[in-house]
Every structure is written in C-alpha cells, then in structure tokens.
Amino acid sequence: MTLPYAIELASWACFSLGGLMLLIGALGMIRLPDFWSRIHAAGIIETSGSLFMLIGMMLQSGLTLVTLKLVLIGVFLFIAGPTASHAIANAAWVAGLKPHNLKKDEGILLGRKDS
Amino acid sequence: MAKVIALGLALLAFWLALSGHYTPFLLGMGVLSTGLCVYVASRMGLIDAESVPTQLRFSLLFYWAWLLIEIIKSNYQVARIILSPRINLGQQLVLVPTAQTTDMGRVIFANSITLTPGTVTVEIAGQALLVHAMTADFVPSMEDMGRHVAAVEEGKA
Amino acid sequence: MSMFAVALIAVFVSMLLVIARSIAGPSLYDRVLAVNSFGTLTVLLIGLLGFFTSRPDFLDIALLYALINFVGTIAVLKFVRHRLLGAAKPQHDIARKTNGTRETTGGQP
Structure with a gap:
C-alpha cells in the first residue's frame, strides 16, 4: 500500500469507528429489552456501522471503479435497509406485537404536533 | 419519452459501473441488454413518475447531505442509550402528520424516518405516519425533517 | 494490512452477537x-x-448478497403474513388487523 499517510490514517479511523458502531449495535441487539427497541439497534448496524466501513474501504481504493461499486452498495443499503426495517416493524405491528413499557393512555398521541 | 431515455441512460451507467471491461463486443452487449430492458419495461407500462423519478432535482443531493448529519447525530444518541449502564426507555408511538402532497414525498419522508436510528415508521395511516420512537427526545427532530422533505418535493418542475 | 483484520474481527464479533439474538429471540x-x-x-x-485478500472483485458478490438479503427478508415476512408467496390477499390482512391484540406465535420459529 503506497497511500499517503493522511488517507491511511483517515481510513483507519473510519474502520475503527465503523467497527465500534457495529459492536455497539450488536450489543444493543443483545441488551435492549424488547423487539421495538431492538429495531433501533439494528438501525445502528445498518446506517452508521456500514456507512463508516464503506467509507473506509472507499478511502483505501481511491478513485477507481471499486469505489463506484462501493457507492452502489451504500446507496442500495440505504434505500433497501429502511424498507426492510419498515416491513418487519409493520408485520410485527399487524401481528399484534405491542411495545413493552408503553403506557396505555399515552399510546397514540393524536395530533400532538399540529404543524 | 424523456423518462424512457433517462431510464436507458441510468441502466447503461449501471452496466458500465459493474462491467469494468470496455471492449467493443461487451459494450455492444451492454447497449443491447439495456435496450431490451427499456423495451420490456415500457411494454409492461412500468415507466412512470414512481419508477423513474426524474421529477426530483439536485435538491435531493443536498437533502441527503443534511440527512447524513441527522443520522450521525441520532446514532450517537442511540449508542449512548445502549451503552448506559441502566437502560430506561420511554418508548412512544406518535402520529406524525405529513406535509407532503405526493406519494413519492411521503415515501421519502417515511424512509428517512426509518433510516435515522431511534425512530421507525410502523404504519402509514391515511395522511399521517405512525412512528415508534425509542425515547421522547427523538420526536421533535421529525418535524424539521418533514419540512425538508416538502422542500425537496417542491423541486419538481 | 492489519486494519482490515481488525475490521474483520469487529464484523465477526458483531455477527456472533446478532446470531445469538436470532437463536434466542423470543418472537419471530x-x-x-x-x-x-x-x-x-x-x-x-x-x-x-x-x-483483505486484495481481490476487490468480491464487491460484486457483496452487492448481489445485499440484493438477495433484501428479497429474502421480504419473502419471509410475506410468507409469515399471508402464508403464501404468490398473490397477496388483502381481505385476509384487514381481518387480522381488526382482530386487535392477537397473541403472537411465541417462541415458535
């Protein structure tokens, strides 16, 4: 690898940050109490974890076709990821899985923000 | 017709990005398969404002940049909740009214809400979105996001 | 060189934690x-x-895996919800929705 030192350092920082976010997200999948909060932990894995990992790889490959492919993977992950999350959340909602510690009265705040 | 050409160009760019070999034979194959795809898509009546959203202008790119900052901010918040020694959540289901006029705008809004960790769109209830938030702190940022999406939507000609 | 190894280890440990949740997870x-x-x-x-192995051609496989992962998730959800993978049955769906708090299939996968 004959990359400039600064790019190497930035890539290293992105990899460690991305790895840290992945580990935090995976830890959240274990630690959080119910399904509805675990969705958000999965969101961490899907957004910032994969984002920083992909940026790190892009810095490694420079301005080549490989970077373009990484951008394509990133765009696809960022469009399909939330769609899949929403599909899972909606399926759980329709099946009657209700949030764990949600008080019944303040369940649905109708018209809370009338903008 | 403009949408057909736009779809063809997008597919051709996709082919060029994935192929990586630029010999005349492979380029010819790329053009051929692109043409076939566009023909089949137009025969199936798939080419409309939903599948080829050329009405979205460059303001979408600025919106993505803004969204990226939002995502990183809410990532930090969720990570702090996960790493806190005692997890206490105030989970909420909130009905968020949508200010968008088109289906595309509403989809962008709902997907952006789901993309930011801490909030997930659970269901689309008529004109409003049913959103699950991890704590009450995540609720106010959605109003701002809705305004941004409405601005992006107005970028349509 | 070694930075890819570190990143790989981070991804690997996360995979272990996530697969533990998928084995233990109470609901489907x-x-x-x-x-x-x-x-x-x-x-x-x-x-x-x-x-890591300096063969970036693997990215094509990664892109393909991303596509398959999305389609697979949607297919599983659709099968669980409609019990068939062909055409959706909207009436069935509405009937379930009005049923309110139907108990979920507890620990059964």
Whole structure:
C-alpha cells in the first residue's frame, strides 16, 4: 500500500469507528429489552456501522471503479435497509406485537404536533 | 419519452459501473441488454413518475447531505442509550402528520424516518405516519425533517 | 494490512452477537430482524474480505448478497403474513388487523 499517510490514517479511523458502531449495535441487539427497541439497534448496524466501513474501504481504493461499486452498495443499503426495517416493524405491528413499557393512555398521541 | 431515455441512460451507467471491461463486443452487449430492458419495461407500462423519478432535482443531493448529519447525530444518541449502564426507555408511538402532497414525498419522508436510528415508521395511516420512537427526545427532530422533505418535493418542475 | 483484520474481527464479533439474538429471540420478528442485520454484516464481511485478500472483485458478490438479503427478508415476512408467496390477499390482512391484540406465535420459529 503506497497511500499517503493522511488517507491511511483517515481510513483507519473510519474502520475503527465503523467497527465500534457495529459492536455497539450488536450489543444493543443483545441488551435492549424488547423487539421495538431492538429495531433501533439494528438501525445502528445498518446506517452508521456500514456507512463508516464503506467509507473506509472507499478511502483505501481511491478513485477507481471499486469505489463506484462501493457507492452502489451504500446507496442500495440505504434505500433497501429502511424498507426492510419498515416491513418487519409493520408485520410485527399487524401481528399484534405491542411495545413493552408503553403506557396505555399515552399510546397514540393524536395530533400532538399540529404543524 | 424523456423518462424512457433517462431510464436507458441510468441502466447503461449501471452496466458500465459493474462491467469494468470496455471492449467493443461487451459494450455492444451492454447497449443491447439495456435496450431490451427499456423495451420490456415500457411494454409492461412500468415507466412512470414512481419508477423513474426524474421529477426530483439536485435538491435531493443536498437533502441527503443534511440527512447524513441527522443520522450521525441520532446514532450517537442511540449508542449512548445502549451503552448506559441502566437502560430506561420511554418508548412512544406518535402520529406524525405529513406535509407532503405526493406519494413519492411521503415515501421519502417515511424512509428517512426509518433510516435515522431511534425512530421507525410502523404504519402509514391515511395522511399521517405512525412512528415508534425509542425515547421522547427523538420526536421533535421529525418535524424539521418533514419540512425538508416538502422542500425537496417542491423541486419538481 | 492489519486494519482490515481488525475490521474483520469487529464484523465477526458483531455477527456472533446478532446470531445469538436470532437463536434466542423470543418472537419471530426478533429473529427476522436479527437475520436481516446478519445479512447486512455479511455484505460488509464479503467486501472487507475482498480487500483483505486484495481481490476487490468480491464487491460484486457483496452487492448481489445485499440484493438477495433484501428479497429474502421480504419473502419471509410475506410468507409469515399471508402464508403464501404468490398473490397477496388483502381481505385476509384487514381481518387480522381488526382482530386487535392477537397473541403472537411465541417462541415458535
């Protein structure tokens, strides 16, 4: 690898940050109490974890076709990821899985923000 | 017709990005398969404002940049909740009214809400979105996001 | 060089934690969520592995895996909800929705 030192350092920082976010997200999948909060932990894995990992790889490959492919993977992950999350959340909602510690009265705040 | 050409160009760019070999034979194959795809898509009546959203202008790119900052901010918040020694959540289901006029705008809004960790769109209830938030702190940022999406939507000609 | 190894180890440990959730998850939706995250992590693993062995052609496989992961998640959810993979049955769906708090299929996968 004959990359400039600064790019190497930035890539290293992105990899460690991305790895840290992945580990935090995976830890959240274990630690959080119910399904509805675990969705958000999965969101961490899907957004910032994969984002920083992909940026790190892009810095490694420079301005080549490989970077373009990484951008394509990133765009696809960022469009399909939330769609899949929403599909899972909606399926759980329709099946009657209700949030764990949600008080019944303040369940649905109708018209809370009338903008 | 403009949408057909736009779809063809997008597919051709996709082919060029994935192929990586630029010999005349492979380029010819790329053009051929692109043409076939566009023909089949137009025969199936798939080419409309939903599948080829050329009405979205460059303001979408600025919106993505803004969204990226939002995502990183809410990532930090969720990570702090996960790493806190005692997890206490105030989970909420909130009905968020949508200010968008088109289906595309509403989809962008709902997907952006789901993309930011801490909030997930659970269901689309008529004109409003049913959103699950991890704590009450995540609720106010959605109003701002809705305004941004409405601005992006107005970028349509 | 070694930075890819560190990143690979981070992805690997996350995969272990996520697969633990998909085995332990009380409801079916926990499992689907965990498997979806596992797929995202696999995409990253394939990409990083390509860089680690200095063969970036692996990225094509990673892109393909991302596509399959999405389609697979949607297919599982559709099968669970409609019990068939052909045409959807909207009436069936509405009947379930009005049923309110139907108990979920507890620990059964």
